[in-house]
Amino acid sequence: MNCDSIVIGTATFDTFLKGFKYEIINSNVYANGKALAIAYGSKEKVEIIDHQAGGGAVNIALCLARLRLKTNIIIRICKDYEGDFILNTLKSQGNIFTNYIQFDRNIKTASSCVLVTGDGERTILSYKGCGQNLVIDSKILNKIKTHMLVASTIAGNSTNFQAIFEYKKQHPETILIANPGVADIEILRKHKEWLHYYDVFIVNQEEATYLSDIDYKKVKELFTWLDKYVEGICIMTMGADGLIFSDRNNIYTAKNSEDVVVVDSTGAGDAFVSGFTAGYYQKHDPIYAVKFGLANSSQVIEKIGANIGSLSLADLKLERWKNDFEIIQVNKI
Numbered sequence: 001m002n003c004d005s006i007v008i009g010t011a012t013f014d015t016f017l018k019g020f021k022y023e024i025i026n027s028n029v030y031a032n033g034k035a036l037a038i039a040y041g042s043k044e045k046v047e048i049i050d051h052q053a054g055g056g057a058v059n060i061a062l063c064l065a066r067l068r069l070k071t072n073i074i075i076r077i078c079k080d081y082e083g084d085f086i087l088n089t090l091k092s093q094g095n096i097f098t099n100y101i102q103f104d105r106n107i108k109t110a111s112s113c114v115l116v117t118g119d120g121e122r123t124i125l126s127y128k129g130c131g132q133n134l135v136i137d138s139k140i141l142n143k144i145k146t147h148m149l150v151a152s153t154i155a156g157n158s159t160n161f162q163a164i165f166e167y168k169k170q171h172p173e174t175i176l177i178a179n180p181g182v183a184d185i186e187i188l189r190k191h192k193e194w195l196h197y198y199d200v201f202i203v204n205q206e207e208a209t210y211l212s213d214i215d216y217k218k219v220k221e222l223f224t225w226l227d228k229y230v231e232g233i234c235i236m237t238m239g240a241d242g243l244i245f246s247d248r249n250n251i252y253t254a255k256n257s258e259d260v261v262v263v264d265s266t267g268a269g270d271a272f273v274s275g276f277t278a279g280y281y282q283k284h285d286p287i288y289a290v291k292f293g294l295a296n297s298s299q300v301i302e303k304i305g306a307n308i309g310s311l312s313l314a315d316l317k318l319e320r321w322k323n324d325f326e327i328i329q330v331n332k333i
Contacts, residue, residue, distance in 0.1 A: 002145045003097065004069040005277060008164070009057030009152025010131045010181070011075040013082035013109055016304050018116040019047025031206050031216050036115065036123045048116075052305045053089035055110060055131070056152030056179065056270050063274035063296060063310040065095040069281065072144055076102040076134040082109035100140055104130035120262030120301060131155065132183075136163040148175045148277055152270070156183025158191075165197050175199045175280065179273045185211050192229055199232040200280070202273055208236050219244065227251070233286050235276075237269060243294075244333075247286040251333045254290050260298045271300035271310055278311075291325035 021044050027035035038044065053062075061073045073096055077083035086109065090096050110129035116122050134155040141163060149167065154160040161184075168176050177200040180188060185207050188194060192211075195201060203226070209216045212225045219238070227234045227246045235245040240262075242255030275296025279289035296311045303309035315321065 001072065001097070001099075001143060003072050004146065004281060005064055005071045005148040005150060006074065006141075006144055006146045007057045007061045007064070007071055007150045007152065008074045008134075008136060008154055009060070009150075009179075010055035010110060010134075011053070011058045011077050011083075011086050012055035012126070012129075012131070013085055013111045014052045014054035014114055014305075015112070016050045016052065016114045016116060017046045017048070018304060020044050020115070022115075022117060024117075031209060036117070038115075048304065050304055051085070052308065053086040054112065054305075054307065055086075056181065056273075057150075058086060058090065059270035059307040060150055060152060060179075060274040060277070061090065061096050062093060062307045063271060063300075064278060065093040066310055066312045067274075067278045068095060068313060069278060070095045070097070072097045072100060072146070074100050074102075074134075074136065074141075076104055076130050078104045078107060078109045078130050080108055082111055100144075102134065104133060106130075107133065116263075116304065134160065136160040138163045138166055141167050142170065145171070146174055148177060148281055150177045150179065150273065150277055152179045152273070153181030154184055156181070156187050158187055161187060161191075161194060165194070168197055177273070177277060177280075178202065179269065180207070182207070182210075195229040196231045198230060200235070200276070201226070201230040201232060202235045202237070202269075202276070204237045204269060205239070223251070235290070237272060239268075243272075243290070245286065245290055252287070252290075252330050253333060254294060254328065254330045256294050256298050257327045257329075260302065262301050263304055268297045268301050271297040271307065275311065287330050288324060290330060291328045294328050295321055295325045 023037040025037045061071045064071045107130035110131040111127045113125040178198045179202045208222045237243040272293040276289045276293035279292025299309045
């Protein structure tokens with residue numbers, strides 16, 4: 001089977017809650033020094049609730065489908081209400097092939113409760129469910145020919161890593177993009193030599209901190225360490241501060257345009273990954289792809305949900321995004 005992209009990773013049933021009483025407090029327990037505090041032992045009113053299909057692989061696949069890229073998705077769900085909801089969402093979109101979805105008979109589909117604050121930041125309570133048992137079968141993977149392979153969270157399983165690297169060896173023309181989850185970072189921390197397999201490696205600042213053991217606030221040192229190990233394009237996202245990336249020749253910073261109003265930051269990373277993938281598929285130009293990724297991320301964080309509002313082909317004709325996303329600034333360091 002031929003397709004434009006393969007997306008491997010998580011699928012979750014997401015419940016979004018917004019409009020509740022909370023405080024942001026300082027805390028040395030967490031890497032970013034902050035914590036979300038809500039009343040203990042009480043019942044609080046919530047103004048907004050919504051249910052959506054999410055998870056890294058689902059978010060990325062839905063975004064790519066809206067841009068008319070034909071995508072094979074490899075995820076693991078259960079045949080329960082949550083799994084059916086996710087499957088029906090995927091099937092409702094054109095250009096997503098669900099032939100290789102795995103069904104778990106014993107463990108429930110992964111679910112998340114997303115607490116969204118007034119400034120659009122989110123705290124996620126995550127039940128990993130059967131997604132932790134995702135198996136990447138080399139025999140099945142080799143049945144698919146693709147231009148882009150996006151490895152989102154792959155369950156922190158060394159065998160899954162090996163299957164993907166073997167595919168890359170057999171299909172060197174395929175662009176291998178990584179957006180690893182926490183469990184994957186744990187594996188890569190022990191096998192830093194594996195980073196050279198990736199054509200594009202994307203992590204956030206907190207993940208880079210854990211991977212490298214370098215202080216969160218030392219941005220230059222963090223990125224220099226990453227760029228040394230990653231032979232391909234290296235990207236470190238930094239939330240509201242934008243991102244820093246290298247095309248192997250130069251280092252750049254980039255940031256969302258100032259007209260973006262953050263309603264919910266959930267899925268910003270996945271939206272960037274899918275936008276970058278689509279942009280790189282089009283032009284193989286990392287600067288253009290980063291702009292595409294930031295534009296897609298901008299659209300998503302202006303809506304509640306991890307993939308709602310992602311760019312479509314029609315959106316690319318809007319005044320805001322035409323002329324190759326020139327309102328997004330990229331600066332060489």
